Amino acid sequence: MSDDTIRLVTIGRIFRRRRRLLTLLALVGALVGYGASLLFPPSYTTSASVLLPGQWEERELLTQVEIATSSEVVDRAAATLRWTGVSGTELRDHVGVKVADGNIIKISGTADTPERAQRLSDHVAQQFVTYAARIAGDNTAPEAATGLDALRKKVEETNRRITDLAEAADPGQTVESVQARTELEKLRTALAEAMKKLEEADPATDKPGMVVMGPAARPTGEAPPTRMQLIVGGALLFLLLAIIGHLAAARVNRRLRTAPEIAAALGSVLLGTVDVPGERPAHRPEGAGPRARIRRILGLDTRWDIPTPQRSGDEASRRIRYRRVCARLRNRLPGPRRLLVVVPEGDEIARRAAGQLVAEAKSDPSPGSSSGGHPMLRVVEVSVSHPMVPDRDTESGALVVLSAGSWTAGELAGIAEACADAGHEVVGIVVTGAVRARPTRSADRPPENATLALAVPVHATGGSG
Structure with a gap:
């Protein structure tokens, strides 16, 4: 997940598998938005x-x-x-x-x-x-208006004087009289144009006065942000922060997801991969206590960052995988031996796969074998935070069964060190994953005693058992 591109399917997976947590956080965000609306009065x-x-x-x-x-x-x-x-x-x-x-x-x-x-x-x-x-x-320049009126009167008097001068000029057609009348008319035209420009430049006639277009309308609703907007905004903000938090946690996740990485961290060989039906078991020992109940109610007890389980074959095909793992394990051992099946504590999928391996080893389907072909297996759950494996007694070796994408390299190295400290050699690794089971045929179902045997693992206490 840390190297994958964030896609819409990832966001959809968060909503599907964390819908209860996201709903709770959205309600908390809505309450925070409501509280903020109380601090800011409406406007x-x-x-x-x-x-x-x-x-x-x-x-x-x-x-x-x-x-x-x-x-x-x-x-x-x-x-x-x-x-x-x-x-x-x-x-x-x-x-x-x-x-x-x-x-x-x-x-x-x-x-x-x-x-x-x-x-x-x-x-x-x-x-x-x-x-x-x-x-x-x-309203503040009455003297300017008075001066303009006086100028108009002066221009009118000048025009009348020009008319008198034109009439008093020699009525003959001499060159001097014609030139005099022409100059007087030019002066009259110049005065008229100057007066026109002066009137156009008057600030009182340049732009009409401003007008208020009626009284303001009385508002009928609050101005944003309204109380409802704060409530919705708080819910969306908390929801967005929750999604970003999930994506950030997935980005920094260093859990190993591939079988070669897991084998390298444990320092052993991969014997194979097996499938476990993805249905939840009816009884969950780790579900005791109020904290575990809260995690189960909110859906935090299941991983969200793993892909949706693929649809597997029928039960017969899954049992074939377990038999092949048992055969490879038998081929790696010099003779019949007793082995510990080490399962990380809290890995429900690995615990169920380990129980199925025990059942297959007991059934010993290989021809010509009298229950001595496969090794004798005993399941122990080991705490990852403080790994402790039973000391070597009747068992001489360990088979580690775990699910992919659940543990970091450091945690797996701690399990390997605990096995070595107890005198057990890690003879192999089995990686398991959840799948969606198809309807099974009655002839392919395991015996009833095998089903009961895989549901009761033995918890490690630090001593031999």
Whole structure:
């Protein structure tokens, strides 16, 4: 798993095999989101629209946005609202301004109640229009308007004087009189064009005044994040963290998954691989205690990072694998011997496979043998954290049976050292895996005494047994 690419099938496997744990973590995340919603009071947001008639460039609109959020506008709005304990600086954090399509500026206000949010938006919009009009000079430059009117009167008097001069000129058709009248007409035209340009440049007639497009609508719902959003977000966050945690744990997992790696860690040879039906046994000795019950309820007692068991052949084909392992084991030994079948404690699949090996060794199906062809096997479970194998007594050798992907190289090396310390040579290794069993034929089932024998292993206590 540590070298595999994370695929959707891996995520699906996590959801299938850890659904109870993921459901519990999602509920915890939802409770955390609910608690967060209690710490943050609900807020409401609404906006008022201000229309800017005429032609406006983008930089001019951005300038108006800065004006709307300036301290001058917000402080004036705070003074008109007269909210206790709320200054203009604090109010500025609850005001937002943005440019919409069609030269419209939207001024939004956020407050703890719908009424206060509506009042905040309306007051800021009104103060913005008033302040922008003052900057444009609508109300603060009466002397400029007076000067412009005086200039118009002066131009009119000049035009009348030009007309008098043209009439007083020599009515004859002399060159001098024609040139004089032509120059006077040019002067009249120049004055008219200058006056037209002056009127077009008048700021009072450049852009019409801004208009507030009605009062802000009273909000009917909370502004995000709402309580429901916090609850859902907390559940999704915890669910995502749980999945990431599973993937990270699988990435750093150093458990051996291939038979050659397992054989190298134990320093022995591989005798073969066998299959065990993947159904859970009815009795689980390791399921005692409240911690084990909690792990079983949450589904933590089963591995999630192993692939879904493949469908195997019938029971007869599985027994053939066990018989071949027994035959290879018999061929490696000089004569009939008693061996310990060492199974790591907690490896349920290996324990069941070891019991089946014991049953096959006792059945001794080889022709011409009188129960002395196969070695005599006795199953012992060894703790991986503190491995202890019974001392050499009637048994002289160890056969290690374990499932793939369950143990690290260090743990297997500890088992090999415990076997050597007890005087047992590891004569072989059998790797087992879970499969989905097919319906079996009654003729291929093992004897009843063999089935009972494989269910009762002997736990190692450090002495011979």
